[in-house]
Amino acid sequence: xxxxxxxxxxxxxxxxxxxPVCSSIRRQPKVFGDTSNFTSIDYGDVIVxxxxxxxxxxxxxxxxxxxxxxxxxxVPKVVDLESGVSHILKLVFHEVFSVSVGSFTIPCYRSPxxxxxxxxxxxxxxxxxxxxxxxxxxxxxxxxxxxxxGRRLDKHIYRHDCSHQEYFTAYLPAILKEYLExxxxxxxxxxxxxxxxxxxxxxxxxxxxxxxxxxxxxxYEFYLPERPFALDLLELGNLLMYLVARGNYPPKxxxxxxxxxxxxxxxxxxxxxxxxxxxxxxxxxxxxxYIPDAMNNIFMHFSQGASVWYDTVDELVADVExxxxxx
Amino acid sequence: xxxxxxxxxxxxxxxxxxxxxxxxxxxVGGIDKAAICLLHVYPEPPPYYFTEKHTLQEYRxxxxxxxxxxxxxxGQVLAGHxxxxxxxxxxxxxxxxxxxxxxxLQVQKEGDFGTVVLGKRGISKAEEFLFGSVSNxxxxxxxxxxxxxxx
Numbered sequence: 264x265x266x267x268x269x270x271x272x273x274x275x276x277x278x279x280x281x282x283p284v285c286s287s288i289r290r291q292p293k294v295f296g297d298t299s300n301f302t303s304i305d306y307g308d309v310i311v312x313x314x315x316x317x318x319x320x321x322x323x324x325x326x327x328x329x330x331x332x333x334x335x336x337x338v339p340k341v342v343d344l345e346s347g348v349s350h351i352l353k354l355v356f357h358e359v360f361s362v363s364v365g366s367f368t369i370p371c372y373r374s375p376x377x378x379x380x381x382x383x384x385x386x387x388x389x390x391x392x393x394x395x396x397x398x399x400x401x402x403x404x405x406x407x408x409x410x411x412x413g414r415r416l417d418k419h420i421y422r423h424d425c426s427h428q429e430y431f432t433a434y435l436p437a438i439l440k441e442y443l444e445x446x447x448x449x450x451x452x453x454x455x456x457x458x459x460x461x462x463x464x465x466x467x468x469x470x471x472x473x474x475x476x477x478x479x480x481x482x483y484e485f486y487l488p489e490r491p492f493a494l495d496l497l498e499l500g501n502l503l504m505y506l507v508a509r510g511n512y513p514p515k516x517x518x519x520x521x522x523x524x525x526x527x528x529x530x531x532x533x534x535x536x537x538x539x540x541x542x543x544x545x546x547x548x549x550x551x552x553y554i555p556d557a558m559n560n561i562f563m564h565f566s567q568g569a570s571v572w573y574d575t576v577d578e579l580v581a582d583v584e585x586x587x588x589x590x
Numbered sequence: 591x592x593x594x595x596x597x598x599x600x601x602x603x604x605x606x607x608x609x610x611x612x613x614x615x616x617x618v619g620g621i622d623k624a625a626i627c628l629l630h631v632y633p634e635p636p637p638y639y640f641t642e643k644h645t646l647q648e649y650r651x652x653x654x655x656x657x658x659x660x661x662x663x664x665g666q667v668l669a670g671h672x673x674x675x676x677x678x679x680x681x682x683x684x685x686x687x688x689x690x691x692x693x694x695l696q697v698q699k700e701g702d703f704g705t706v707v708l709g710k711r712g713i714s715k716a717e718e719f720l721f722g723s724v725s726n727x728x729x730x731x732x733x734x735x736x737x738x739x740x741x
Contacts, residue, residue, distance in 0.1 A: 320732060357638070361636045361667060365716055366716075367716070367717070367720060367721075369720070370636060370638075372636075372638045402612060456687075486636045487720065487722075488633040488634070488685060488689060488690065489689045489690055489691065489721055489722030489723075489724060489727070490687070490689075490719070490722035492666060492720070493719060493720050493721075494720065495720070497720070507593060538716050538719055539716050539719070539720070567715070567716075571716065572719055
């Protein structure tokens with residue numbers, strides 16, 4: 264049976280009525296102690312979890328894949344009515360799908376349990392988002408996440424309007440130091456038997472006040488029984504190259520770049536391309552000749568020409584540490 | 591060094607496995623001392639398996655039934671090389687919390703097998719990076735025993 268404000272304590276109702284949401288909602292708000300049917304939960308409704316009352320103020324959006332502003336209905340933005348603190352809730356959404364990595368398809372799924380366990384594991388780790396997992400009245404694992412006041416990493420690296428060379432010399436060393444901390448954090452997960460599962464450039468937030476890089480969103484899980492950490496490792500490599508180049512460089516972008524053009528593209532051979540994507544150049548030294556050999560050698564571990572590759576994040580970290588120290 | 595006549599052969603239902611068994615049969619069929627243990631390793635169920643209301647017990651029963659068929663077929667292939675049932679044993683296990691290669695290495699160690707025989711599929715670099723190569727992983731880790739890789 265659908266609950267309403269009549270079913271919750273009076274002092275909470277008073278707090279709800281004082282909240283700005285109340286004045287903009289044109290219907291009777293609903294109260295959800297069971298979040299199983301999350302698609303029914305809308306702006307202005309109240310979610311009860313952890314003996315707390317959260318008013319829904321919006322939904323987060325998926326904005327990276329050309330489906331801008333696609334709301335994620337299982338991830339409402341909320342305010343704790345009693346504390347006034349904003350949070351993001353992640354509700355249970357057991358989605359099973361396939362991700363394409365190059366020409367391969369990998370079975371992937373959302374695992375609220377895994378994310379809950381990582382939240383617990385990394386409670387005191389500064390490189391991960393913080394939160395608490397609790398069961399709602401139907402036993403769904405609701406994750407109550409603290410909001411990180413920060414900017415997406417892929418936006419962060421474009422803060423300075425400067426040439427790539429200036430970015431490389433003036434800003435990249437500090438970025439790589441933070442990257443290294445994040446990579447070590449992934450190693451910490453792997454040693455505990457967990458994967459991040461969805462390492463992407465927009466899954467690191469850079470705190471506004473401290474500049475600290477922090478991982479978010481670890482509910483993706485995938486199925487690679489023989490190389491369980493390979494996808495995390497691959498994506499850490501891709502992220503490193505994205506940070507160094509300040510973007511990805513598919514052949515078309517090279518042609519269109521007035522500083523590079525067809526002349527540079529003509530120097531690219533198949534071995535310079537990514538092991539898993541022929542649309543990505545990883546031999547970045549051919550685009551930016553001031554990239555040191557030692558750094559470029561790291562990238563070439565992810566190339567079609569590679570004869571050896573990294574088996575663990577620690578191996579990658581050791582090489583990046585060495586290169587970063589010499590920048 | 592473990593006794594090489596104790597031979598652990600990793601098998602599944604592929605045609606490659608059948609070629610592996612023929613190879614083993616050709617090589618050791620006439621050697622009475624050679625004892626063969628057929629090993630079938632299967633993966634843990636993908637976790638979403640459970641969200642579809644299946645149980646681990648169901649999964650195990652399904653995989654063990656499949657393994658029995660693999661072992662029966664393997665027995666027939668080996669019989670064709672004069673290797674009788676008395677020289678063949680079987681192990682079927684789930685790679686619980688570990689990779690296939692680690693599971694094979696664990697069985698080798700526990701059984702003190704002197705020879706491990708594996709098939710090699712012939713995969714691309716990209717496949718090896720993402721999905722791994724059991725044979726390469728076993729070769730990298732092998733100490734005090736012999737590995738035969740049949741391609």
